[in-house]
Every structure is written in C-alpha cells, then in structure tokens.
Amino acid sequence: MSTEDFLKVNRERWDELSPLHADSDYYDVEGFKAGGIRLSDYEIEEVGDVTGKSLLHLLCHIGTDTLSWARLGARVTGADFSEEAVAVARRLATDVGIDARFVASDVYRLGDVLDEKFDIVYTSRGVLGWLPDLDGWAEVVADLLDPGGIFYITEIHPIAQVFDEQPGASQLKVTFPYFTTEDPVPILTQGSYAARDAEVKNKLEFGWPHGLGEVATALVRAGLRIDFLHEFPFTYWDKPFLTEVGPGRWGMPEDKGEMPLMFSIKATKR
DSSP: OOHHHHHHHHHHHHHHHHHHHHTSTTTTHHHHHTTOOOSOHHHHHHHOOOTTOEEEEESOTTSHHHHHHHHTTOEEEEEESOHHHHHHHHHHHHHHTOOOEEEEOOGGGHHHHOOSOEEEEEEESSOGGGOSOHHHHHHHHHHHEEEEEEEEEEEEOGGGGSBOOSTTOOSOOBOSOSSOOSSOEEEEOSSOSSOTTOOOSOOEEEEOOOOHHHHHHHHHHTTEEEEEEEEESEESSOOTTOEEEETTEEEOOGGGOOOOOEEEEEEEEO
C-alpha cells in the first residue's frame, strides 16, 4: 500500500467516527453548547492571551477545541482531513452562534486552501500519529505562521505509546516502535477512545510513531525557534498500565515510578 492508501483508510475511519464522537459522553457536546471550554488549564496558560488573534487549529476533528479558543477571544479557523468531522464542526459553530471557519483538507495541502498567515497555529492530543511526514508537517506550520507568530502543540508523549496495551497488560512491555518508521503501524480497534463499545465498519487504522527529538528537530528545521518543551506525568487516555489520578487524567501508579506521559512545545517563527 502507498501512503495515500494508508491515509484513505484513516480518513474513512474518521468519517465514520466523527458523528459517533459528537454523540459521545467523552466530547460532551451538550456541555460545550452550554458554555463549556474544552481546553486544559495549562494549555490556556502556555498559549497565553488569544484575544483578537487569528488562530489556525490543525487536525481539529469536530471543532470543540477550536470553538473553545473562539470563546476565549480568538478568530478561529479549523482544518481536518475528514469531511464528516468538518461538517459536524460547522453545525456546532452554527448551533452555538460562534463565527468560525472550518475547512476540509489534508494537512499537507493546506497551503493550496488557505492564502493567509496566522498569529497562532495550534494542535493537540492524538494528532502526530496520523502524520507520515514530520518535516512536511512542520514546513506547513511555518508557512502558515506570520513572522513572530507562535506554534503550540500538546500531545501524548511518544514513550507512553511504545508499551503493550492489550486488556490486562499491567507490565511495561515494549511492543511498538518509538522512532519514526517508513511504514505505519496497523492497529485493529473496536470502537474508539471516545466510543469504545460502538459497532463500526472501519476498524483498521494506521499510525506513524515519532520520537520527541524528531518532533522538535522538524520544527527547528522549518525555521521555528523552540521557546519551551515541557513534559507532564499524566495523560488523557486510560491505558492498562496507568491509574486514574484525577478527573479524566491517568498517571503511573505510585509504586511504579515516574514517566513522562504528555508534552507541550511552544515555538516562534523567526
């Protein structure tokens, strides 16, 4: 299979999952409609004041995070490769009365769709694994930023992705690659992280691992200056070897030591 074939499989899966996610407790769309903000406190603090700034959200899925930034004062554009996800996001923006733009596009072709620059390019949680080409992604980020603009990402730490996740796997057994691979890792999944019991037709997905150093280096190669790289001892995904450490957060059991489970990077276009 070619890279385009892998991406087509992923796109069909996300087209199927998007309406399911809109109805899931995980995304709590009704709570969002009532005025909720679906961003972490540390994200809001690290990105800083967005009032009046243009913000592009890459791989925005159904738009709840994008529209959360709009509620904080940003002028927002969301982009995702799933037509269904973008359709859900547009309906949600209309339902809550927020002026937002959503575009359906492969991230690598966004330059053909958007002819403007942004103050902030943002992306978060569960996005890097869908990217076959980190350097190409970083170049798109840099091209879409105004000089002096910032890029911000918060994402699951790649070290947390290498361990066995079969039900009942409580030991840290390395099963998946850490560094970028030419071919993606195939994963057969029932439902999804947001709708685990859902019956879906498209169960297969392909993901590309990327080491943390590879992510940072791609951004630097694209001409960005890294302002900080932070690591956190919690994640937002329930894994067999983790324990719940707070509402919607999981971390290492106290008797198992420490490990970085999330990271964030803020970078500035020179």
